[in-house]
Amino acid sequence: MDIRVYRPGELTDADRAAWTAAQSQAPLLGSPQLANPFLSPEFTLAVARSRRGVRIAVIREDGEPVAFFPYQRSPAGIGRAVALGVSDCQGLVHRPGFQWDARDLLQACGLSVWEFDHLVEGQKPFESGATGSYASPVIDIEQGYDSYLAVLRAQSPKFTRTTLAKERKLGRDAGEVRYVHDERDPAVLRTLIDWKSAQYRRTGRSDRFSRPWIHQLVEQLFHTRTPAFAGLLSVLYAGGRPVAAHFGLRSERVLACWFPAYDPAYAKFSPGLVLHLRMAEGAAREGMSHLDLGRGAKEYKDSLKTRDLSVSEGWVMRRHPVAVGYRARRAPLRALRNTVTGRPELFEPADRLLKQIGRIRSGR
CATH class of the missing domain: 3.40.630 (Aminopeptidase)
Structure with a gap:
């Protein structure tokens, strides 16, 4: 060797x-x-x-x-x-x-x-x-989004029903809901980073994006694209405005969730949860096997997951x-x-x- x-x-x-x-x-x-x-x-x-x-x-x-x-x-x-x-x-x-x-x-x-x-x-x-x-919770989508949604309805019926209802209400109150699985506009990435920094400060956590190397790393990964790897910016829009966004990494089979955030002005619609369901749908359409939500106990992860790594x-x-x-x-x-x-x-x-x-x- x-x-x-x-x-x-x-x-x-x-x-x-x-x-x-x-x-x-x-x-x-x-x-x-x-x-x-x-x-x-x-x-x-x-x-x-x-x-x-x-x-x-x-x-x-x-x-x-x-x-x-x-x-x-x-x-x-x-x-x-x-x-x-x-x-x-x-x-x-x-x-x-x-x-x-x-x-x-x-x-x-x-x-x-x-x-x-x-x-x-x-x-x-x-x-x-x-x-x-x-x-480390994951969302299994290898059998398709409809199969995942059926599992979600069975294990968390109230959560699923409420989240889908909030998406409909978001459309009624804020305008047409649109999802972009792979957003290429750098300005939207900057919006996500601003939201995430504000969230860190609002919750008393250390702001990761105050460290220049992390900011630089995310921007570099956003522009990195190969058949086997890409930085993926996914965005939920309502009335033409971004209301929730997520930046993560994808390989051929896995979407690794990393930096999710949303506009607090739309908090009552749970746009982050709606976004994660849309991400699962988009990843399933691309033939991925699962979304890795990452280590850490969070209520939203428990609600969305199908199993744990x-x-x-x-x-x-x-x-x-x-x-x-x-x-x-x-x-x-x-x-x-x-x-x-x-x-x-x-x-x-x-x-x-x-x-x-x-x-x-x-x-x-």
Whole structure:
């Protein structure tokens, strides 16, 4: 087994094509989790234009690439998943049956530790370092939108009935409802970013779009389009005005949901929920298998989902003092966050406090 590490600009067209082919074939060969667009070469290369230290380890057997491991590396040899904290799916993309030793891989990459927070299932060499697993809800649409809607009516009849009624009321009160699955107008993307930034501030959360690299990353991905990958902006209009929008990533089979937001002036119509139903319909029409709503407990996800995937967080380490020190710093913060978000009696008062801070910030 030969492991070679490349800077993003050094990756050959042949290796990139092999990476894409491995993802394309994964659902047919029993590893559908590897088809997620966050694991695509396009995502890693886009992050590399905004962040330093991005590397790709290409593993070969008999001269042929069999696995690809994207990561970010600090000068001290601390490794993290590419765009950790922003990416919703992480891991090593590989051919079926490929086995690896996590510590040997870290050594070849010059890493003492590799941290992840959305590790996909089936990565046993990395799972040994997982500190917890979490649900990542999905919407299954492989059998078509009508089939999904029938499932939704059976499991959440009141939710489905109410949401569809609100869409009709939106049309009556605000004007004709129109959905664009793949909106190419950059001005609408800017509107979505403004909505999302305001939502972060209003709810007391850290505004991700205040960080220039995330803003730049989203804009780059919006303009990235290949047969196997694209940044997808989906928009719900009413009376010719955008009322809800979502920016996510799509591969051949998966639409990864990422940044949804809506105009608060239309909140009573639940435009975000209407948008997600329209997204499911549009993705089904394009032959996708599911929408990945991403890790995190949210009421709207529970209402829309058909099942859960599982993602893990944690780190794999070599015996190295840098790795030990890094984990000692990071572990208490992760444990505290997960304790609060995983227990309603702690999360609800914390959420109320954040929203109160958000109102103060907004001068409301």
